[in-house]
Amino acid sequence: MLIRLALISFILLTACNPLQPPKSDPPQLPEKYAAPAESTEQRPDRWWQSFNDPQLDQLQEQMLSGNLDLRQSLYRLDQLDALRRTSGAGLWPSLSANASAGRDRTPSAAGESTSSSYRGSLAASYEIDLWNRLHDKEQAAEFRRQAGEKEAESLLLSLTAQLAENYFSAGEQRAQIALLQQQIERNEKLLATATDRYRAGLASAEEIYQAQVSLVALQAQLPQLQTALVRSEQALALLLGRFSGEEVTTTATLPEPGTAGDNSLPASLLQQRPDISAAFLQLQAADHELAAALADKLPGISLSASLGRSVTRLSSGDIEGTFWSLAASLVQPLIDGGRRQAAVDQQQALRQQQATQMQQLLIKAVQDVETALVAERNSLLRYRQLQQQQHISQQTLELNQANYRSGLTSSSDLLNSELQQLNIRSQLISSQAGWLSSRISLARALGGSWMAEERKKQQNHLSAKEDK
Template identity: 35%
Template sequence: MNSAACLLLSGLVATALLGCAPPRQPIPPEAQVETPPGWRDEVARPAPVSAYWWRQFGDSQLTALVDAALANNTDVLIAASRVEQAREQIRLSRASLLPNLDAVFGAQRTRELSVLGLTHTTAFQPGVQVSYEIDLWGRLRRLRDAAELQYQASEAERDTLRLAIASTTAQGYVSLLSLDDQLRVTHETLESRAEALRVAEDRAALGYTSELELSQAQSEYEATAQLVPQLEQAIREQENALSLLTGRLPGDIRRGAALFTLEAPPAPGALPATLLRRRPDIRQAELLLAASDLNLQAQRDRYLPQVQLSASLGRLFVDSLDYDPVRVWDLGASVLAPIFDAGRLEAGVNLATAQRNQAAFAYRAAALQAFREVEDSLSAVDNLAQQRERVDARREVLERSLTYAQDRYRGGYSSYLETLDAQRNLFNTELAAVQLRESQLNALIRLYQVLGGGWQSAGADQPD
């Protein structure tokens, strides 16, 4: 039989065997992603986002913390190791496309009875063996391509984690500045309460006020004083959390700008259609879907015959190394075609199909989550700005109200309850103003994160 006939026969066998494979299932229509035409609220004009967006806040200490976290955070280092693991997996998949070359050495000592009596034979056989699987149907190439896609997905996963670490560190620093301001406001209020308590004690000693008003002044002073150690403990814990993020032992965290002097860069904008290319987590889900699809094709290829080539070459030394060795060699080929496997191949295809479908649904989930996060962040940035305007206006009114109440109390025209209410309302409003500023900055940081933080899919570098 000539070579053309052999190829024709192999093709017919392959076609027959592939016909036994389960039909290839398409990606479920429920996994499709519909991009919204626009956001619910009007956004800023789309513009490139700096990859180092945290530097736009104008605080050198914030920049130093984020840079340290990206360099030393343990989760980032673990993600980098996973990238290296995926890189080596590519080398393994590429190696399967090349022949295997092994050195062998055999030795044998025999004692047997022959017509000449007892004989002893010593044999040594060094040589080399070569084996190679011909990738006729592209199964091994698909596995190699899938490994390369998984490598790129691991890079996208690392970038997602780096973006999350940068955002978490920036938000943690803003929260630390907020706690500092809350402690400052509490100390200022405590001084004011101490002055009010002194006035109440003087008036009670002269008989101008009741013991009830004095006890109320004492109670408010102690309630405010109680907040000081609570805030100090919160500051200590926040510093320790930031130290952990930067890969350091617990310790003090240096501050740069204050909360209200921290520069807030303009809110970034992006179109929904571009969001799918701006986020590394979506890129990761897309690559994993493509890799799972290649694995499914490779699993179907197992229904096709596998062609193996083998060869060996060596020397045979018998009884003495001084004798002229005999050259020995062999060449071989084998075709392995599945006939009965108790359903293992079909189960493998069905398993790969289910894994592909899971990857498709995971991509859809990542896209929907991205759209939701951007909508939430855009709304939060706008609404928090409006809330802050109202709180600032209310704080100005309460400052005037406290002044009026204190004047009336000192003049004997009102009870201490009016002053107490004014102090309490102003204190709570000042704390609310600090917390709203914190929420406003953190919402802006969150918006940079959910828009991809300046990350752009430029294609993964191919490993050597």
Template identity: 30%
Template sequence: MNRCIQGRWPQTRARTGASLAMLGLLTACAPTLPPLPDSARVTVPDQWRNGSPTLPSDPVTPTAGPPAGTLSDTATDGALVAPWWNVFGDPVLNDLVARALAHNSDLLLAGARLEEARATLAASRATEGPTVNLQVPYQATRSLQSSGVSNSRVIQPAIAASWELDLWGRNGDLTRASALRLQASEADQRGAALSISATTVQSYVALLALDAQLALSRATLASRQEALRLAEDQARVGYISQLQLTQAQAEYASVAQAIPQQELAIRRQEQALALLTGDSGTEQPRGVAFDRLALPAPPAAVPSALLERRPDIVQAARQLAATDATLAARRQAFLPQVSLSASAGRLYVNALDYDPIRVWSVGASVLAPLFDSGRLRSQFDIAAAQRDQAAFTYRARVLNAFSEVENALAGIDRLAEQRRFALQRRDVLARSLQYAHDRYEAGYAGYLEELDAQRNLYAQDNDLIRLQQTELENRIALIRALGGPAP
């Protein structure tokens, strides 16, 4: 027997060597993973061009791209978005944002996409384990034999198990890709919440600004109505000309015309808020007056911190890492696949008086692709192109985020300076109106001079309201561009 074993050992060793050589040849046929395109890389600046307060922590080292392939399978995110809108000091606004985050259709849709991603991850993880099935085949036959008609019934209940060995990590990479897409969906939901909250705050600010403009127009119309009554009395006695009277009438009509326009804009703005909060078109409540809204302080963040703070950048980074894992799985499809199978059960046959016979089977199979008309290569090239698309998407998101932050930072000082000069001009125009009125009362100037001063002051007051609205919206845009307030 020893001689038999010794005689067969070289043959076995030769077969093993041939199998290993074939396996190495198949492994060499797998394509190499292409690197990320150089044009998809982006350089993160050390600081903002317009300057800003920095976070107290040490700045993050700038990177040229997302850490693909190094992200965990489980996201560790807390609330969707911090309640940064509380800084405006308006409880009605706080309630509106809470309703929007609870009932907005876009956010509900993002939540449904998140649940789909969770289910996809669970399905991917299930492919890594074995499958066990209960089989109960039943067969009845009737045939003619030399001994006569034969009836046969066979029942074979069995439990069958199968398992594909993940030798090369293909199933693990597919599961990791699903986990990263789940993180991308979570970032997408946070981004939707941030966008909805910012849009709700901006819409509410616009509504209060329209209310302020309407109040200004109504107050101006009341004063113009009194001025028009005096002008009509003076025109009847010949104290002023018909030209001066028509100018007063035109100024009164100009302000009166603005009121229904502003009322229509308010109605439409209320409808926009109702759409954001998922309500029907009802009248929206108001809280503090427009000029009592607090101006939020600009959040602090260094440019490199933006990569993990902005939900859209985080989403693009996770999507890029997911496509990278999918590309690795496509490469591993070129390698042999090993599957194990086993079954055990009993066989019941009426010819044996249903005396059960124990049956079982154990097997294994190796599937190695040899020729598929280029199908695997095409799928690999598709995955590589999708990975490059995700890389360019990430680059575009980062560059767009830097641009939005720079624009908002540039607006802080410029808008504050503009408002300072606008207030100075308003004071000058108010004094000019008083001088024009005194000169008209004293008979040194015509009524047209006072009308012109009234027109200029009314226009400047409207500009101040719009400028305050722009400054508030710029702070909202900065919070949104930075991915929310500082943690």
């Protein structure tokens, strides 16, 4: 009785790890961004819907259900969940059944004797979690699983941004190709006109050569644009989980740039960034893994019990009965060559590394938002300025066209005006694409809340497919 009371007192007194390290605090966010506030535009949670493009919405849905990177990420979540269950199993007693049968023949002075034996038993074992070592391991695995969910959500956000970028990139290349082909057709007609004027003695050979050079220069730009279009379409096909030969519908026009967006966003929106949440969860897992490594240096108590029955059949008669055993063991590590201390040092360094990594990620996240806000505003400003420049250039072109028809100017002046107009229109398309890119970058930098629901939805779809 005295031993039992001493054991209970010892367990109660040592119910917590005296070497337990302090837990990490959540990341501290800035109060506001450095970018100035300008508007209070509301953005939809599924950010790509702000473009009001049904084709883009449809492609996003197809990507969410067909992307192979996302599918791999969901399978990794299954692995992390299995590891969590494996770690939690140590908190429970283990029970095993054993059975054996044998037959022996033994020579003796009185002759040979034969015996048969049968034995069956149940054996149980349990490790008392004195210092929460097993609990810390389970908690670390649980935080790793939760971090895996956030990483999958971060991948969802990244994939939707990649698809939108490639979708609008393909649209930009298509618009540039259409514009270039239109100008090539115009230059072919201008070359034919210059040739007719030359034959009539109204133009010099230099005008023909210049028209030819201009036409060839424009034609030389087509292959580069077509290659860029193919790359964007291939990237889209990969995101959708399709082969490149399958047709992917893309936009032929780009959305008109609108307002500069919501530059008065609170910095607390970064709490919706799944990668920041994942980094903090990984840091919490490191806290528990460090606590488990420290607890491994302390004494451990294990209990075991067995109960069974045996039967031995002899020529002289049967021997049968029930057997049982109870045992408790106390283990205190003394000399291990520094293995446990090295494990503690490793976990301590890993914890510091992840804390530093989280701090760096937070700083970069704030910078990403500020950069995207400035880029969006400046892209819109540049687009407006190019529109003014195009208007002036169009007036100059119309004047040169009228003068050319009246014979008051040469084809070289008209070609220069047309090339200038082409360059400005091309810059307008690139400026539209730049504004869209900054919008996508801002959406990626801010994160969102829709990814958790979408992850669960895709997990359910994947489980349903496997059950069939």
